[in-house]
Amino acid sequence: MQPADTAKHEQTSSADGSDESYGRALQVAFRFMNFRSRSVDEVRKRIGREYSEPVTQRVLEALAGYGYLDDAAFAVAWRDARNRRGPRGVALLRRELRQKGLQADVIDAALEQVDEDVNAYRAGARRAERWLQADGITAGEFRTKMWGFLQRRGFSSGVCRDTVERLRMDFAGGPDD
Structure with a gap:
């Protein structure tokens, strides 16, 4: 199922107003993640600017369930992309990943393979x-x-x-x- 199809499916699950907000928030999240992969914290901040905490949490849970949000995979992909463009030291990579809102244990796991x-x-x-x-x-x-x-x-x-x-x-x- 494509992200847009998933959002449409989720939006029509109920006629209730909170489901409509959820569907719109899910579409905003998919558009936000379309350019590049994002950390859970980045998506939380983006969705949280326009939607309530329960809607934001529901969107995050759905995206994680679909496999679109995974901080560990994001950290490894970020490390690899940054090192491909121009190699960086662990200190700079750690700072960048911290700015993306990742937890210290996730960052440590991603950076333990850096030579x-x-x-x-x-x-x-x-x-x-x-x-x-x-x-x-x-x-x-x-x-x-x-x-x-x-x-x-x-x-x-x-x-x-x-x-x-x-x-x-x-x-x-x-x-x-």
Whole structure:
């Protein structure tokens, strides 16, 4: 059953006014989730702006029952999508998922598979090649720029340190070029 069919089916289940509100709220939720997957909290906030708490709760339960709302699957999909576009550290991914309203245990489960060393290297490799081939960049300037670049992407200091040195060795050919 398609989301629109589900909403129509649910809306016609009763002639009572609360079922009509429920049907409209369900349609709003489907439209909201049409662009990208959403967390339970995001849908709750969106529906809660226009509809009562009982209607909002009923919509959330229905969407979860249909398999459209699953915070654990959302967290994994978010992590994978963000790392595909531009690798990020665990700290930044954790902050983004917290902003989406996910619980700490769901976030921890989604992020336990993240390899920060690999992500940091992938994130820095494109920049390193460009910066190290630029005329006049010193080893100190490279370290400073790359460290800031990686930290802004949520990587820990230890990962930044190791990655900066590894990138310098790989792209510049030596420890103090």
